[in-house]
Amino acid sequence: MAQNLMRGDGFGVVLLLYWVLLVLLLSCGRAGSEPTRDKQALIAFLSQVPHGRRLVWNESESACGWVGVGCDPTNSSVYFLRLPGVGLIGRIPPNTLGRLTQLRVLSLRANRLDGEIPPDFSQLKLLRSLYLQNNRIAGDFPASIADMGGITRLDLSSNNFTGSIPFSVGNLTSLTGLFLENNGFTGKIPSGVPPKLVDFSVANNRLNGSIPTGYAKFPAAAFANNVDLCGDPLPSCNPFFPVPSPSPTSPPTTIPHKKHKKLSTAAIIGISVAGGVVILLLILAVIFLLLRRRRTKERSKTPKPPITTAAMAVGEAGTSSSRDDVSGVPLAQPSKLVFIPGGGYSFDLEDLLRASAEVLGKGSVGTSYKAVLEEGTVVVVKRLKDVVYTKKEFEELMQNLGNVKHQNLLQLRAFYYSRDEKLLVYDYLPAGSLSALLHGKAFVVQIFAFGDTLNKKRSLSNDYATSPIELGWVGGRLGSRGSGRPPLDWDSRLKIALCAARGIAHLHASGNVVHGNIKSSNILLKQDNLDASVSDFGLNPLFSSSTPPSHRIMGYRAPEVLETRRVTTKSDVYSFGVLLLELLTGKAPNQASLGEEGIDLPRWVQSVVREEWTAEVFDIELMRYQNVEEEMVQLLQIGMACVTTVPDQRPSMQEVLKMIEEINRGDPDDGMQQSSDDALRGGSDGQTPPTDSRASPPGITP
Template sequence: METKCLLPFHLFLLLLSLPLSKPDLSADHSALLTLRSAVLGRTLLWNTSLPTPCSWTGVSCEQNRVTVLRLPGFALTGEIPLGIFSNLTELRTLSLRLNALSGKLPQDLANCKSLRNLYLQGNLFSGEIPDFLFGLKDLVRLNLGENNFTGEISTGFGNFIRLRTLFLEDNSLSGSLPDLKLEKLEQFNVSNNLLNGSIPDRFKGFGISSFGGTSLCGKPLPGCDGVPRSIVVPSRPNGGGEGKRKKLSGGAIAGIVIGSIMGLLLILMILMFLCRKKSSSKSRSIDIASVKQQEMEIQVGKPIVEVENGGGYSVAAAAAAAMVGNGKGGDLNSGDGKKLVFFGKASRVFDLEDLLRASAEVLGKGTFGTAYKAVLEMGTVVAVKRLKDVTISEREFREKIETVGAMDHENLVPLRAYYYSGDEKLLVYDYMSMGSLSALLHGNRGAGRTPLNWEIRSGIALGAARGIEYLHSQGPNVSHGNIKSSNILLTQSYDARVSDFGLARLVGPPSTPNRVAGYRAPEVTDPGKVSQKADVYSFGVLLLELLTGKAPTHALLNEEGVDLPRWVQSIVREEWTSEVFDLELLRYQNVEEEMVQLLQLGIDCAAQYPDNRPSMSEVTRRIDELCRSSLREDSQPEPHNDASDDMSS
């Protein structure tokens, strides 16, 4: 009798244990299809004939559940309907950034209790930030920037005890900034909102850029003195009319006008005098003061673009200005009989006289000296590097520079000639019209820029690796010593050429601090003694720069106080690897595996201990395999047209 009574109870427990309403992969599959249908994603070319969605673009699974959904920049539009996230309950990472999604955040997002990374920036979401979001207490990264959110910043953000990133910039949030006790917060931005009041102590350690475009006050912004920061109130000793701007009298205005006219006439007279003087002078005359001023502008860190193409001065003028600045005097035509010394089969269509008469433009100031673009009278264009801090004897210099000149590889910038005198040392190279990798990556990120695709970037990586591998093959003690993106020059077809090789052993310690220390291996203490494994470290940083689009001196890295390798490793550890890549690379969905492998190679090269780094020959082999693999894939972005979308379903 007792057994019969227990049977219904056991049956009841069995029924409770059945997954009657628990979502599984089939529910995830259905939810993803509903999402695609609702947001009109023209580039979601998912192959629905596959048994599971785990191989679809942007979808990752673990233990038979969808855990990652990344759809950045997929032209998604419209509102996200309810019912999707109530099925995708095992999501850990959700990235819908850089689309055109609108409306309010769907309430069933609250069901994704395992969510750690939520990236919704760059959309059109509106309304107040909903309270249900604050129930996702495991969030580590939250980015709601560049939307249309309104209302105040809730104290509910304080629930995110694990939060490290909070971006709310470029919305219409109003009110004050609450004092949120987010102890682990590393990245924070509320700029370009309608916020006011004082900045709480918790956030005073972040930079000014985190609060720009608001009416907040207090460190790091100006103090809360009750005076609007955009208005300057003049002191009024008599007290009358306070708050009004003092008007100028008629006499003062007349004086300003007359003074301006006289000043303009004086400037015109000076210009006419200079033009007449220039036309009567010889072609070899130089304006030392103007050249010295341009070199000073570069030394104090003004952008190179401000001085390029501006002087039209000669190489002789550049050298003379440097000697005047050093208090040495003299010039390159001092009658010492010195000549340009050419290497190998280098063309000898010009001599020292031709070089000194060439018009010169400053290309940049580097670790070893200043580089110029020199246009000779016969039309030949070369690059001239004027070395600084050369302390070795002429004999030792000649021995070392001849070793450099003898190096011949298609991925090296060939050294054509050199000049040595007591006051001046010049190196003559082939001119690379496309400039450096640094300028290509970071020079122009605005409208009209042509994105650097995976094929170009991987090709540059392979070419640079081959050039450095060749250098290392010349002997166990032969290294580059100064690998960085500004020393990787490019041809018209984006082929990489390594420059400045061998110069680290020619010059003394830099007179100014190394502005690109982010490339230097931890064990390097003497810039003149850099091992091959230290070169590998620098090349690893270069690979990470290629993939992330961030230089080692990027402002974000400086704010966090970490170098580029550690920043990349922290992101990979947080399982949001795709977020590390440059936005320009995320369009190429078919080469994600190769991108991740190259990222891992960069991390391997930048290992802290030299013995854990691969050799350059191994690095070259791995990059070559990646490039060959990606050639077998279609590396172009998926087509944005309705026809292709219809075919996928």
């Protein structure tokens, strides 16, 4: 060819120009950064599927820059398509997405897709993660999935699939997560188990028969609510042949009866006399106790000599009186302010009583004050009410709570117990609470001496909590959006959710403590970096179970708490889920105007997602931030999983923490960023996610 080009004839010149042009075209094709064939397939898909107004693709731009689309490093093929919760409606049209032959991750979860999966999905042989949960897709288990030999995560949960689960599922050797719950699958679970499977669920289907031994490693919740499944981890299956009954020829076993002799007359008289003596002794003992109590009351009414004002304040608090012993017997030592080791404070109770104080808020367990001591130390004093614990029980509980230490837990520094007063001392965090940051900040203009507060005979609810002169709300009533309040951006909300989850997870795992009163006013913020600390944890045992729980946790309470009046780690998860919904919606859980009178926040979110589309749920302040929609949808799904009605179907706080930590904007497949879907499921290739951390909330289903 070189010899032909060296010749000067016209054919050689044309051939040379041809090769130059071909090289230029190839180089321009590499630099053009446009997957033309895949772009046509995406346009065909979007043009045939109705969708929400938020999803707009500009055909004049590169498909690699479209919302939800990710390409390979050379921008020659589409690798990722993530369109969760964008309002897609109807069937997935054939000859569209099946043409994306280089696709690695496909997420169409939380939409309104129906019909069957197109058979041309079998062309997606490089697909690794497929997320179709929370749609209305029907038909048999997609046969095209059996051709996806490299798939690792498959989620078809919360759809309308029917028929049996095919044996070919066991041939998916790379599969690590298979989620088929909340469908209508029938028949038996196939015996073949993918060798790498670590996450699995077929709950809420119509399956029957014995569970194959390879699936026995998964929890019972993965098989719950089916027609007739049995075998490990569920109860054993009944044997096919019944156990034979005893032979009728066997003589019946009889138990000989002993003949009882009648008591003699002398024995009856002796028993009667002894019983009369015992009754007489009991009557005398009751009379003696009544007389002793009467003398004790008379002694307590004897007038005491007058004391100074300072001593009166201390006496009312119980430091120089004998009233902290419930039995009325004087104690050898007066009550003192007990410090938790390592707190760093050195003041005593008298210093605290002389401190100037202001009301920070009246909560469900008591009233909190900001106390400024004479040397300048600032602390928060919580004055408890309705405590039923004895002094010994109270001190043991406080010592246990004081030993629970974590950077996202507000550390208990000291406590005090007398018959009339129970006080807790905490650090003061100047940035306030999450509730104030979201809904408007409470302020109190009344300042007084803390010792004077303890001397008042009326409760604080009468003195300070209802007066419009002394207590007000910046920006209007509680639950409204305060005027002049700085907007809380998405990164700050996600950070607050993460810090709170870490604190509560530490309570459950390390301290074995149930919080019992999770709400936004108990999430306190540090001044500079918006790190959150969880307060008021572990105090629920102090109060009587006869007090209605709705008075303590209001809109955050789990359904079972209202019935049993017992808080558990699962009810904590429910309350934390409401907290996440509050962060996402900007609405207070106890706000009555959520669409209809009396509806709570979780039901309101479910109704909006079901009747409209997911984006309507989010706080309008969050819509100004770009490229965070998928993260918000992921956190919404976590929140809805937490507020599931059945406690056993809620994830643990450790699993919730794992899911929040894994929220980001990518996917680790092929060395790229982490997939948001794998993050919500609890892991990706090379990582073992927590059991059942992948549950999508049933309430998100349209």
